[in-house]
Amino acid sequence: MNHFLTLVVxxxxxxxxxALIALGFVIVFKATRVVNFAYGSLLLLGAYVIGRAxxxxxxxxxxxxxxxxxxxxxxxxxxxLLRRLRQADPGALAIVTLGVDIVLATDLTRRIGTDLxxxxxxxxxxxxxxxxxxxxxxxVAAAVVAxxxxxxxxxxxxxxxxxIGLRASAERPATATLMGIRLRRVAASAWVLAGGLAAIxxxxxxxxxxxxxxxxxxxxALGAAVPAAVLGGLDxxxxxxxxxxxxxxxxxxxAGYQDxxxxxxxxxxxxxxxxxxxxxxxxxPAGLFGSKEITRV
Amino acid sequence: xxxxxxLLLWPPVVLLALAAPLELAGFWLQTGLxxxxxxxxxxxxTLLVGVTGQLSLGHAFFVAVGAYGYAYLAGIGxxxxxxxxxxxxxxxxxxxxxxxIAGRLRGIxxxxxxxxxxxxxxxxxxxxxxxxxxxxxxxxAPFNLFGFSFTATDPELTVLDVPFGPLERLWxxxxxxxxxxxxxxxxxxxxRPGRALVAVRDSEVAAxxxxxxxxxxxxxxxTVSSAYAGLAGVLLALAFGRIVPESFGFLLSIDFxxxxxxxxxxxxxxxxxxxxxxxxxxxxxxxxxxxxxxxxQPGEAGIGAAEAARLLYGAAIVVVLLFxxxxxAQLARRIRTPRSARHEPTTAxxxxxxxxxxxxx
Numbered sequence: 001m002n003h004f005l006t007l008v009v010x011x012x013x014x015x016x017x018x019a020l021i022a023l024g025f026v027i028v029f030k031a032t033r034v035v036n037f038a039y040g041s042l043l044l045l046g047a048y049v050i051g052r053a054x055x056x057x058x059x060x061x062x063x064x065x066x067x068x069x070x071x072x073x074x075x076x077x078x079x080x081l082l083r084r085l086r087q088a089d090p091g092a093l094a095i096v097t098l099g100v101d102i103v104l105a106t107d108l109t110r111r112i113g114t115d116l117x118x119x120x121x122x123x124x125x126x127x128x129x130x131x132x133x134x135x136x137x138x139x140v141a142a143a144v145v146a147x148x149x150x151x152x153x154x155x156x157x158x159x160x161x162x163x164i165g166l167r168a169s170a171e172r173p174a175t176a177t178l179m180g181i182r183l184r185r186v187a188a189s190a191w192v193l194a195g196g197l198a199a200i201x202x203x204x205x206x207x208x209x210x211x212x213x214x215x216x217x218x219x220x221a222l223g224a225a226v227p228a229a230v231l232g233g234l235d236x237x238x239x240x241x242x243x244x245x246x247x248x249x250x251x252x253x254x255a256g257y258q259d260x261x262x263x264x265x266x267x268x269x270x271x272x273x274x275x276x277x278x279x280x281x282x283x284x285p286a287g288l289f290g291s292k293e294i295t296r297v
Numbered sequence: 298x299x300x301x302x303x304l305l306l307w308p309p310v311v312l313l314a315l316a317a318p319l320e321l322a323g324f325w326l327q328t329g330l331x332x333x334x335x336x337x338x339x340x341x342x343t344l345l346v347g348v349t350g351q352l353s354l355g356h357a358f359f360v361a362v363g364a365y366g367y368a369y370l371a372g373i374g375x376x377x378x379x380x381x382x383x384x385x386x387x388x389x390x391x392x393x394x395x396x397x398i399a400g401r402l403r404g405i406x407x408x409x410x411x412x413x414x415x416x417x418x419x420x421x422x423x424x425x426x427x428x429x430x431x432x433x434x435x436x437x438a439p440f441n442l443f444g445f446s447f448t449a450t451d452p453e454l455t456v457l458d459v460p461f462g463p464l465e466r467l468w469x470x471x472x473x474x475x476x477x478x479x480x481x482x483x484x485x486x487x488x489r490p491g492r493a494l495v496a497v498r499d500s501e502v503a504a505x506x507x508x509x510x511x512x513x514x515x516x517x518x519x520t521v522s523s524a525y526a527g528l529a530g531v532l533l534a535l536a537f538g539r540i541v542p543e544s545f546g547f548l549l550s551i552d553f554x555x556x557x558x559x560x561x562x563x564x565x566x567x568x569x570x571x572x573x574x575x576x577x578x579x580x581x582x583x584x585x586x587x588x589x590x591x592x593x594q595p596g597e598a599g600i601g602a603a604e605a606a607r608l609l610y611g612a613a614i615v616v617v618l619l620f621x622x623x624x625x626a627q628l629a630r631r632i633r634t635p636r637s638a639r640h641e642p643t644t645a646x647x648x649x650x651x652x653x654x655x656x657x658x
Contacts, residue, residue: 035405081615094405095558096618098551102611110604219547223416230409264424271420274413278398281410285401 006133011252013139016146019244022228024197026240030170031190035094040222041104046070046199047206051117051213066199074195079188109215117213125208142204227273231280233290247273318465326464328580333471334532335572337478339556341525347563349518350498355411356553358418359523361545363388363530371438381531388527389520396516422542437534482565559617561624570625579606
């Protein structure tokens with residue numbers, strides 16, 4: 001029973017982190033219909049900046065710097081690169097981001113090389129004991145930050161003019177334009193926001209108990225974001241939260257009960273989210289909360 | 298391509314390809330073999346993504362099925378040609394099995410789901426040790442055809458004073474397979490099924506109205522494309538000699554996508570050109586890294602050959618899509634046809650066009 005409770009708590013904390021990662025992925029898709037394959041590399045970039053700068057600047061300033069850098073790079077991708085292709089189809093845009101991802105990931109991996117980079121966060125390897133259940137402190141911090149950011153984001157989307165603009169332009173771009181909403185500006189701000197989120201997610205994704213900042217982080221993060229975002233529904237922020245939770249729980253439980261799941265092979269926890277994603281898509285081809293594609297003749 | 302240009306261009310290309318093993322060193326033959334495998338796989342993918350408009354990031358999975366299928370079947374004692382055919386059939390079957398899922402999904406959802414297939418495939422490859430050899434991989438038996446072995450010894454063969462080793466022999470096998478694949482894909486794309494597939498790409502509803510069985514054609518496109526991937530896998534297994542799960546991951550899928558984008562979606566010649574570019578670039582840069590001053594040697598700081606190649610082709614994807622959405626095929630067409638007769642292709646091949654809005658605007 002205690003094992004089960006431990007898994008629940010760990011699944012919850014990992015789920016918060018996964019939801020945070022998926023959120024940045026979904027925001028861009030919602031605002032621009034572009035699947036941002038460069039998201040993993042943006043995350044890695046954020047972690048890399050923190051890893052290089054925290055010794056000189058201190059942790060807080062390093063995180064701030066990372067926020068600025070990733071937001072700027074994301075804006076660069078969204079505004080400068082993709083603007084040329086505004087009329088092109090979203091599949092082609094997704095592949096442009098794939099090209100950006102290859103360039104970013106290759107260069108960052110090269111820069112990291114064999115260095116051992118850590119995030120230098122104040123929580124270190126401390127573990128919190130909650131009634132006999134052990135949770136790494138970073139995961140608690142991640143969960144708190146994720147809850148605050150996500151709640152804040154949802155509130156902004158619901159109540160502010162910007163949020164209404166985002167929802168309107170996602171739903172009916174043409175009508176939104178007629179109502180005076182500047183689609184370009186909404187899209188650019190979505191990219192900036194996603195970039196900032198990527199830095200925060202990168203911090204917690206590479207902090208303890210992860211092995212640190214390595215070149216593989218980008219691909220691993222994309223590997224977590226994709227099933228979470230897809231099974232929640234690519235254009236739904238609520239979907240990203242539920243999807244992230246589902247992925248976190250699935251991965252934690254598949255790893256926690258791996259002795260019982262031994263017939264599925266070692267390391268099944270890593271691919272279990274994809275199995276869940278495939279099953280969900282079989283029933284609901286646009287994810288749990290995604291808007292269905294309408295076919296008009 | 299106008300027929301006259303075609304007639305002028307093809308004979309020298311074919312002659313060069315046929316004569317290559319007489320002149321080229323082992324490294325180039327090896328590079329050529331990898332490129333040929335990639336060409337076959339890329340042609341298959343462009344049939345699916347470019348012609349039919351079904352975005353797939355799962356091509357590496359089907360390539361793996363082909364490669365491991367061959368290694369396994371030849372390993373349990375099937376004659377190699379039969380094992381190769383069996384492997385291609387297995388890959389086609391895998392594609393057919395995936396097609397009911399694929400048929401329900403559209404555009405980017407399909408792409409991301411097929412990406413899941415690659416991760417699942419990696420898991421199976423490392424865990425189903427009895428079949429795949431697990432993490433350390435498995436040897437692929439050398440090929441032989443009616444007693445003619447594709448290893449150096451049996452029978453010995455020397456042409457124009459050049460001893461024909463395994464690489465030279467495989468080169469011709471590869472050429473034959475590429476030629477057959479190219480010819481078949483060309484006929485498929487130009488014929489009735491090809492027009493049906495293009496119709497499915499452009500509008501499923503319109504295609505259905507015209508009497509195209511959308512579901513069946515999508516499934517068929519998936520099956521054929523996977524069989525192509527399987528054949529690429531077989532050739533890859535023969536060229537490597539030993540296959541490991543790592544070779545068939547996410548990166549290979551991305552490579553294939555890069556090939557058909559750089560080449561120009563839906564163009565078979567373009568896919569082949571893109572495949573040669575993406576495959577040969579890292580190998581060639583690596584080969585000449587001593588001579589290229591801007592490349593760092595292994596162990597030095599700076600940009601190494603493998604990294605330079607990845608940076609170059611990552612940038613190539615971006616540049617091609619930004620400035621020449623039709624890829625190499627479009628550039629070639631631009632050179633050949635007068636400006637007035639031009640019909641510029643678009644990136645419309647990638648499905649997932651914006652969902653029609655209910656605005657009616």
